[in-house]
Amino acid sequence: xxxxxxxxxxxxxxxxxxxxxxxxxxxxxxxxxxxxxxxxxxxxxxxxxxxxxxxxxxxxxxxxxxxxxxxxxxxxxxxxxxxxxxxxxxxxxxxxxxxxxxxxxxxxxxxxxxxxxxxxxxxxxxxxxxxxxxxxxxxxxxxxxxxxxxxxxxxxxxxxxxxxxxxxxxxxxxxxxxxxxxxxxxxxxxxxxxxxxxxxxxxxxxxxxxxxxxxxxxxxxxxxxxxxxxxxxxxxxxxxxxxxxxxxxxxxxxxxxxxxxxxxxxxxxxxxxxxxxxxxxxxxxxxxxxxxxxxxxxxxxxxxxxxxxxxxxxxxxxxxxxxxxxxxxxxxxxxxxxxxxxxxxxxxxxxxxxxxxxxxxxxxxxxxxxxxxxxxxxxxxxxxxxxxxxxxxxxxxxxxxxxxxxxxxxxxxxxxxxxxxxxxxxxxxxxxxxxxxxxxxxxxxxxxxxxxxxxxxxxxxxxxxxxxxxxxxxxxxxxxxxxxxxxxxxxxxxxxxxxxxxxxxxxxxxxxxxxxxxxxxxxxxxxxxxxxxxxxxxxxxxxxxxxxxxxxxxxxxxxxxxxxxxxxxxxxxxxxxxxxxxxxxxxxxxxxxxxxxxxxxxxxxxxxxxxxxxxxxxxxxxxxxxxxxxxxxxxxxxxxxxxxxxxxxxxxxxxxxxxxxxxxxxxxxxxxxxxxxxxxxxxxxxxxxxxxxxxxxxxxxxxxxxxxxxxxxxxxxxxxxxxxxxxxxxxxxxxxxxxxxxxxxxxxxxxxxxxxxxxxxxxxxxxxxxxxxxxxxxxxxxxxxxxxxxxxxxxxxxxxxxxxxxxxxxxxxxxxxxxxxxxxxxxxxxxxxxxxxxxxxxxxxxxxxxxxxxxxxxxxxxxxxxxxxxxxxxxxxxxxxxxxxxxxxxxxxxxxxxxxxxxxxxxxxxxxxxxxxxxxxxxxxxxxxxx
Ligand SMILES: *[C@@H]1O[C@H](CO)[C@@H](O)[C@H](O)[C@H]1NC(C)=O
Ligand SMILES: *[C@@H]1O[C@H](CO)[C@@H](O)[C@H](O)[C@H]1NC(C)=O
Ligand SMILES: *[C@@H]1O[C@H](CO)[C@@H](O)[C@H](O)[C@H]1NC(C)=O
Ligand SMILES: *[C@@H]1O[C@H](CO)[C@@H](O)[C@H](O)[C@H]1NC(C)=O
Ligand SMILES: *[C@@H]1O[C@H](CO)[C@@H](O)[C@H](O)[C@H]1NC(C)=O
Ligand SMILES: *[C@@H]1O[C@H](CO)[C@@H](O)[C@H](O)[C@H]1NC(C)=O
Numbered sequence: 069x070x071x072x073x074x075x076x077x078x079x080x081x082x083x084x085x086x087x088x089x090x091x092x093x094x095x096x097x098x099x100x101x102x103x104x105x106x107x108x109x110x111x112x113x114x115x116x117x118x119x120x121x122x123x124x125x126x127x128x129x130x131x132x133x134x135x136x137x138x139x140x141x142x143x144x145x146x147x148x149x150x151x152x153x154x155x156x157x158x159x160x161x162x163x164x165x166x167x168x169x170x171x172x173x174x175x176x177x178x179x180x181x182x183x184x185x186x187x188x189x190x191x192x193x194x195x196x197x198x199x200x201x202x203x204x205x206x207x208x209x210x211x212x213x214x215x216x217x218x219x220x221x222x223x224x225x226x227x228x229x230x231x232x233x234x235x236x237x238x239x240x241x242x243x244x245x246x247x248x249x250x251x252x253x254x255x256x257x258x259x260x261x262x263x264x265x266x267x268x269x270x271x272x273x274x275x276x277x278x279x280x281x282x283x284x285x286x287x288x289x290x291x292x293x294x295x296x297x298x299x300x301x302x303x304x305x306x307x308x309x310x311x312x313x314x315x316x317x318x319x320x321x322x323x324x325x326x327x328x329x330x331x332x333x334x335x336x337x338x339x340x341x342x343x344x345x346x347x348x349x350x351x352x353x354x355x356x357x358x359x360x361x362x363x364x365x366x367x368x369x370x371x372x373x374x375x376x377x378x379x380x381x382x383x384x385x386x387x388x389x390x391x392x393x394x395x396x397x398x399x400x401x402x403x404x405x406x407x408x409x410x411x412x413x414x415x416x417x418x419x420x421x422x423x424x425x426x427x428x429x430x431x432x433x434x435x436x437x438x439x440x441x442x443x444x445x446x447x448x449x450x451x452x453x454x455x456x457x458x459x460x461x462x463x464x465x466x467x468x469x470x471x472x473x474x475x476x477x478x479x480x481x482x483x484x485x486x487x488x489x490x491x492x493x494x495x496x497x498x499x500x501x502x503x504x505x506x507x508x509x510x511x512x513x514x515x516x517x518x519x520x521x522x523x524x525x526x527x528x529x530x531x532x533x534x535x536x537x538x539x540x541x542x543x544x545x546x547x548x549x550x551x552x553x554x555x556x557x558x559x560x561x562x563x564x565x566x567x568x569x570x571x572x573x574x575x576x577x578x579x580x581x582x583x584x585x586x587x588x589x590x591x592x593x594x595x596x597x598x599x600x601x602x603x604x605x606x607x608x609x610x611x612x613x614x615x616x617x618x619x620x621x622x623x624x625x626x627x628x629x630x631x632x633x634x635x636x637x638x639x640x641x642x643x644x645x646x647x648x649x650x651x652x653x654x655x656x657x658x659x660x661x662x663x664x665x666x667x668x669x670x671x672x673x674x675x676x677x678x679x680x681x682x683x684x685x686x687x688x689x690x691x692x693x694x695x696x697x698x699x700x701x702x703x704x705x706x707x708x709x710x711x712x713x714x715x716x717x718x719x720x721x722x723x724x725x726x727x728x729x730x731x732x733x734x735x736x737x738x739x740x741x742x743x744x745x746x747x748x749x750x751x752x753x754x755x756x757x758x759x760x761x762x763x764x765x766x767x768x769x770x771x772x773x774x775x776x777x778x779x780x781x782x783x784x785x786x787x788x789x790x791x792x793x794x795x796x797x798x799x800x801x802x803x804x805x806x807x808x809x810x811x812x813x814x815x816x817x818x819x820x821x822x823x824x825x826x827x828x829x830x831x832x833x834x835x836x837x838x839x840x841x842x843x844x845x846x847x848x849x850x851x852x853x854x855x856x857x858x859x860x861x862x863x864x865x866x867x868x869x870x871x872x873x874x875x876x877x878x879x880x881x882x883x884x885x886x887x888x889x890x891x892x893x894x895x896x897x898x899x900x901x902x903x904x905x906x907x908x909x910x911x912x913x914x915x916x917x918x919x920x921x922x923x924x925x926x927x928x929x930x931x932x933x934x935x936x937x938x939x940x941x942x943x944x945x946x947x948x949x950x951x952x953x954x955x956x957x958x959x960x961x962x963x964x965x966x967x968x969x970x971x972x973x974x975x976x977x978x979x980x981x982x983x984x985x986x987x988x989x990x991x992x993x994x995x996x997x998x999x
Pocket of ligand 6: 642
């Protein structure tokens, strides 16, 4: 669909600019043709889109996610694709100027308008504008816009072949599927990653506009940078919360402004509409393409925005009006919030040392001046094709994030900068988004054209998303400092200085000042996992002096990244990293049978079938290979070994049931491994490392395949997401077992901002549910008091001191009850948590059939689950395909006689309620049976 946007009249949504006095033609919708030399026909297409999706709609290809299409559809990747518009009617030839505005082109494009060459593009992440005034004046028909998209894999291969192309030491540049991704400014995971396919999508992935200025002195708003910060705030220093707020607005425009434009800023409560302030800007500055001004808002006038669990998500609509005398030239409304968010990487102070914090540097976030425990995970692209990522799907995903007791996501480089609608959802739900520039697991070129291209991308995106209060941090890339630089050091120590210099040129000297010039409210770090910096001197050529490996034993500095595929030590907590913050850790697992069925044929539903194996990209094929079984099988074997070491090995007679049981078993291992780590990291909040964050790898899946995700492609929760929800509760009780010495320690850990006290109950049962005599020598309960953001050891023993008749037939049930205030809440809440400990691996337990039963109560809409005759471990409620949602508890322990009421929260239902009949329940016992 196409329509004229008569902008003096229309106001679509708060975030769309009202542009006055010019014509804007939105070319989104149908009315496009897609063609290619590889296709002997043309197909109807739409914008925004990607070629694969138009081919799918036209019936030329099957679902790209089906079977081995990741490999089979490579003919699409290896050819050019042209999007041609229908003739564009009614463009005015008398306009002062006519522009093409592209909010995003993916990626290498040659643009023609009315058959004339307009320009080329080479960066997916930039907004592009082209003046086509002269072409239109000389166009003797209704103009057609044509966008010729080149094959990104072929183009980067050609760049790599050039004699002066940079080269890097062996092993530094991580290749997943197609090589040479570091030569392009395109989503890096489009060339494959260890959790995803390589489709290298291409097309106009964001809206396309024709903008006409009927006369001089009219402007079109391209982008708006709204920055709300404390007066005097400096990005890398803690903000002074007693200062008033500065609200700085800067509008990037196309067109020309009169000599002395004025600006007004009006701020209203987004919920009540109540006016907070309305002011004229005193000193409006006009520079090349931007008009900027600020106002001051009293310190306590605005209600603060808080992340979820720490207070309300108060939002304000900020309306910025640019005028020439009484005439409005442009008006933009951005929904924003008042908060400070700061990544504290400063050296540990004497005061902190006196509190028992180990020396070194801090590495934690502070919101509105308050340190907090960051709980969350890593966000990857939710689809290989961004144009089909719907708002509804992202609403459901963020619902799961909040329900999962998470308050922060790390938006990993190298996907794409998130669209505003995802930040909007995060603003509403209070999820902090640590955001990254798109550089990952490689070193990048540093020639001048490349740096200039990156600079434009950085400036555009920093300005575009800065108004979102959910924006928490800018990071310059992923794992480059922790993986790529050490590899250079190992491989070519003689060239280390050159490559570290190149790294700093791009990630520090170029990007840091660009971030700080465009936001005063957000901190910057050059790469995700880091030992932090020594000093910052903005006048130096390298404005941030990194600590790198200039470290002292016993000191802690930065955040940690931890993967260990040696499953023999997964539950040995002495192997986990000790640091200030854990930003990545994990292990892959299989998705459920339901999810596999969406993507593979029934004959392929086997653990090590060709299709299942080759969809496992851990380890990636490492090039154009489509049958690298050696790499994929290594990952399949790791999952198998994790199961075999600790859990009953499935041996069901029915092959599909056996497959399903195996998928589930890999999820049990994954979830227990993460649980063990999260408890360890959270306990660190009260240890010398003062550990203040745990973000596991990874939140969700990009497709249906084995991966580290906790949420499958269509939104189904794996065991992991339920477990994380439980272990991210504010106050938790956790056992820590050293299985070599027999030491058992129980800790209570809290991330509340006040101390709370209560009782821990500890109850030993055998697996039929009977109490163990004398509670095995453990007290039935003990009192605890745990400080703000702290941990306390409530019980320590050694298994040899306890009288447990049979360690394979025993379980210790732990539970706590306490009351306290959630941060910034006047009312008290009660907090409870249940946990357990078994003194043997699950595979060695002498399980008793719990005779589980699940009943649906039509009146309450809840399920009642009961174990009749034995302790049910990993009690697992399962729901059928066709509905998306989650149980409000799952994967829990149920003792005989206990009844648990469980609700299924429906987020999307295509079964008209029939899913209720197909809810099932099972437990670890069912992993041991043949039928
Ligand atoms: C393919 O697309 C690229 C980028 O637009 C362009 O440079 C190249 O000339 C195109 N090739 C053909 C055969 O159209
Ligand atoms: C932090 O401590 C290091 C020593 O570990 C010192 O070199 C550096 O100058 C200190 N930085 C600041 C900002 O005080
Ligand atoms: C120590 O830090 C400096 C920069 O501050 C860096 O050049 C050097 O390589 C570092 N040394 C080690 C061993 O990390
Ligand atoms: C993946 O396969 C390639 C090609 O056979 C090989 O060079 C590489 O070492 C493999 N990677 C892993 C992690 O197995
Ligand atoms: C899958 O294949 C790998 C490699 O051959 C093997 O080690 C593993 O045991 C197999 N897993 C299952 C569940 O059959
Ligand atoms: C148990 O503690 C000992 C001594 O601290 C340590 O060396 C060992 O790695 C620990 N083992 C486990 C499984 O935690």
